Amino acid sequence: MSAHDTRVLPGGPFLIVGGAGIVAGGLVAAVTGPLQLEHGSWAAAYLVLVGGVAQIALGASQGALAARSPSTAVLATELAAWNLGSALVIGGTLVRNPVIVDIGGAALVLALGVMAHTVRGGTGPRLSRWTYRGALAVLLAGIPIGLVLAHLRAP
Structure with missing residues (x-):
């Protein structure tokens, strides 16, 4: 890639945001104990993993x-759905609102679906694709499983 090439490496945005x-997960873990956050360790693990x-x-x-390389629109859709979904899952869990968690879960399913479609008919070693x-x-x-747990824990 030349210095004037404006293409985005497909994994680049995921590396930065991930x-x-x-x-962020490390920071949440650091303040969980002192602030006695009820769901702090779970939120830290979710952020990291x-x-x-x-x-x-x-x-x-x-x-x-x-x-073929995913388009910028596909990458943006995946990033937006994954990160909005994750934010809604964490936020909904913290405020004990399972409907928000459900919406976040739906966004995560969308992101996974787009990711699966993106590699359909792909190349590379068969073991890697599987x-x-x-x-x-x-x-x-x-x-x-997470959605059911959110509903079971709701007040």
Whole structure:
């Protein structure tokens, strides 16, 4: 890529936003004890694992596995859906409003669907493609579990 090339590396935005999620998770973990935040350790883990690690892994991998580089619109949709969904899940959990958590879960499902579609017919080693699809499936399976827990914990 030349210095004048304005293309976005497919994994770049995910690395930046996911890295911020990991840092935010660390900060939340640091203040959880002193501030006695009821859901602090859960929020820290969610930020690190879902907002950070999963986002970086999925975003970076799809660029290598897709048949062609995802468009800027596709990347923006994935980033917006993933991060808005995560923010709604965390916010809804903290205020004990399962409807907000449900909306966040729907946004996460949208992001996973777009990610799955982006690598459809992709290239790369078969094991890598199956591993990517497996990660998508595990995350997708976790969403309804989280939604049920949010409803069970609601006042």
